[in-house]
Amino acid sequence: MRIVFMGTPEFAVPTLDALVAAGHDIVAAYSQPPRPGGRRGRELVASPVQQRAEALNIEVRTPVSLRTAEAQAEFTALDADIAVVAAYGLILPQPILDAPPHGCLNVHGSLLPRWRGAAPIQRAILAGDAETGICIMRMEAGLDTGPVLLEERTPIGPYDTAGILSHRLSQIGAKLMVRVLNNPSAYPPVAQPDDGVTYASKVDKAEARVRWDRGARQVDRQIRAFNPAPGAWFEYGGERIRVHTARVQSAPDDPENINFLAEPGLVLDDQLAVGCGVGAIRPDTVQRAGRGVMTAQELLRGFPIPIGARL
Template sequence: MRIIFMGTPEFAVPTLDALIAAGHDLAAVYCQPPRPAGRGKARRKSPVQHSAEAAGIEVRTPASLRDPGAQQEFAALGADVAVVAAYGLILPEPILAAPRHGCLNVHGSLLPRWRGAAPIQRAILAGDEWTGVCIMGMERGLDTGPVYAVRDTPIDRKSAGALTTELAAIGAALMAEVLDALPRLQPTPQPEQGVTYAAKIAKDEARLDFSQPATLVERQVRAFNPQPGAFFELGGERIKILSAEAIDDSSATPGTVLDDRLAIACGEGAIVPGLVQRAGRGAMSAAELLRGFAIPPGTSLA
């Protein structure tokens, strides 16, 4: 099958790899242009661009697909289908209509729950017990298209990073199955009930709010690991909490450090950080942090 692949971050790489391994004809790979990154702000290619170039596949990085010329170049590739995974750019109607079987998207939620930009983080923050991957036929609406296949997985106490890696692998395998069944496979329209929207994560959401119950604070920690990293500030320094456990202790004002484990009182219960990270340093245990950065019991972090 002749395929155009469209994706940018690490989440999309397993799907691209699966298409290559299956022997499909990759007409081209589309990803977002290299972005300034790191302290030097040098332009850095995306994970998908690196993988595609290593495989000898043509890579295209338009800043937009609204230009008629870019749309004509896309259509001229004569693709049977476009496979999309976290591409990051809006696909105009001429792009959606160009491939013979349309555009199929790897979406990291159980649609219609969590349509939008941050489905994995939002599922964790909401306390959902399950999430998964849908292979969806793309249309003009925001993640409103019919679903070709779905596979679920428990969230348990996984971080967003761990869950993203798991869903990327699930999505790659599921997309391979769907492509093998095209065009015999008939998609199912999404139900009108149960729609929720996964808004893009704002930076200020990662600031820990210890007035909330410990269970919600712990979800913040998992939802924002690895990016942008849930944090509190002390002495002008931002300290990220990368993992934590919620406990029942609620004997102090929210935001108060309770003991030499760095347990922190919340609106209900408390959290005990596992891994933490100071600015510009690597991850370390809470005990390692406290050996070089004193935060005595009674300290207020609110």
């Protein structure tokens, strides 16, 4: 099958690899343009999909938009049978959706209609969802409103970060997309239900500041949802400290009690347990600006945060 592949982040790479391994003809890969990165952001860095496609000798296109007549004509001229989309990041206008005779299929990282939109993995963790999954969806003009051909569920574990969950879902998505393309008639599209619709808005960097007043369980979810990006953080002594991993802390006098009252943002012990109003959080791995990832104990040896400090 002649396929145009459209994706940008690491999440999309396993699907591209799986399509190639399955023997499909990838006539072009579309990805978002290179962004500033590298050392001090002074050089343009190609997306993971662009890098992988180039390594596979696949033509790569990185238009800023697909809304121009020129971009749409170039897409149509590829004469693809179908487009496969995985976290591309650009809206596909109707002429693009209509160009391939078999339409456009999307690898979406949630159990639709829950978490339509840009950040389904992060929003599922933030909301405390017990499970999530992958849907292979036929794309239409609405935001992730198209019918679903195939889905697979996976639990969200207590230590799953967005990075861990994204990797697992990317492997599931690659497998499901190949299954659908290898036997399309076996997976008729099913319209999404009207009930249960939620929207996964794009993550704003301001959301990553730790809110100690939200309760330990919520803070734990915030840290996991924003790992690896944009990274949850707090400030102390005029410096921003990023929290990579943490754990909910039990009460000092009751190991079974994680819902004890603790003043938000107050450092409770010499191990950096921090009160969250209800319960406490103990950061495990952290990072100072310009430094590598370190344990909380390594941080405290070089950057003391005493008991009673307020974060």
